Amino acid sequence: MTYSIGEFSKIVGLSEHTLRFYEKEGLIKVNRNDNNVRIYSDENKLWIESLLHLKNTGMSLKDMKQFAMWGHIGDETMEERLALLKNHRKKVVEEFEKLRQSLEHLDNKIYFYENELGDCFSKK
Amino acid sequence: MTYSIGEFSKIVGLSEHTLRFYEKEGLIKVNRNDNNVRIYSDENKLWIESLLHLKNTGMSLKDMKQFAMWGHIGDETMEERLALLKNHRKKVVEEFEKLRQSLEHLDNKIYFYENELGDCFSKK
DNA sequence: CCTTGACTTAGAGTATACTCTAAGTATTAC
DNA sequence: GTAATACTTAGAGTATACTCTAAGTCAAGG
Numbered sequence A, B: 001m002t003y004s005i006g007e008f009s010k011i012v013g014l015s016e017h018t019l020r021f022y023e024k025e026g027l028i029k030v031n032r033n034d035n036n037v038r039i040y041s042d043e044n045k046l047w048i049e050s051l052l053h054l055k056n057t058g059m060s061l062k063d064m065k066q067f068a069m070w071g072h073i074g075d076e077t078m079e080e081r082l083a084l085l086k087n088h089r090k091k092v093v094e095e096f097e098k099l100r101q102s103l104e105h106l107d108n109k110i111y112f113y114e115n116e117l118g119d120c121f122s123k124k
Numbered sequence C: 001c002c003t004t005g006a007c008t009t010a011g012a013g014t015a016t017a018c019t020c021t022a023a024g025t026a027t028t029a030c
Numbered sequence D: 001g002t003a004a005t006a007c008t009t010a011g012a013g014t015a016t017a018c019t020c021t022a023a024g025t026c027a028a029g030g
Helices: A005-012 A014-022 A041-054 A061-073 A074-119 B007-014 B016-024 B040-057 B060-075 B076-119
Strands: A039-043 B038-041
Touching: A005 A039, A005 A041, A039 A041, A039 B076, A041 A061, A061 A074, A074 B040, A074 B076, B007 B016, B007 B038, B007 B040, B007 B060, B038 B040, B040 B060, B060 B076
Parallel strands: none
Antiparallel strands: none
């Protein structure tokens, strides 16, 4: 399957502006037809979804750019990409643990407030 | 125990600039001595730590401001604060799950790269 | 007495990641 | 043939959360 920028925008949940911006930044390579119109493929879709996962873990555009650039070069950059991912993973695991702790703190706070207010006020 | 802004800055890991900024924004109320110098207390420390937990879970300054403002008003705003926390908790749980999934994705990616590169290249 | 550390207001600067506008052209679908 | 959708460059605008500078004052400690 192939998609126009408008269709692709809806599918991946990024605005056309953002898609062009990502392309300009080198995060994604997109084929064009004879009229210079962007033709997105399912491969592009997988790549964007992968990028969004990296973004979800807090990777900066700069690092995603580097990762994409290496990806476009080819197999000889696999080690670099692996190193980047492993390095990033460390930070994510730390962040994950911090978030877990802060969520626990939040739960304790909520528990405290509910006790203070008494059962009659506590909602589902 | 009480602390000057310099000491407190080191203890809580926020710059003096940021501490004054947070105060100006209404996130924290600080006592002053006769010379108008900020005197931070252990209570302030607990409060800041609480705020930083909320910040860790991605709460915006705007929401923290609202929460702090209600806190300063007193007990009659407990329900509002509880509602804000519960509402925020929902978002955090979603975010947490998203992060978990993205971390899983990252692990799969790393696993894939390590297989591609072969055992001789995989580092601890 | 002078260095250190505190205070003030007001506003400028930084970084990230978009987000949009302008102004003009081109192609496709009805 | 006109509306919708696409394209371009170049740059301006937005939001968040700091982060710092200027320019001046003030008070305590060695």
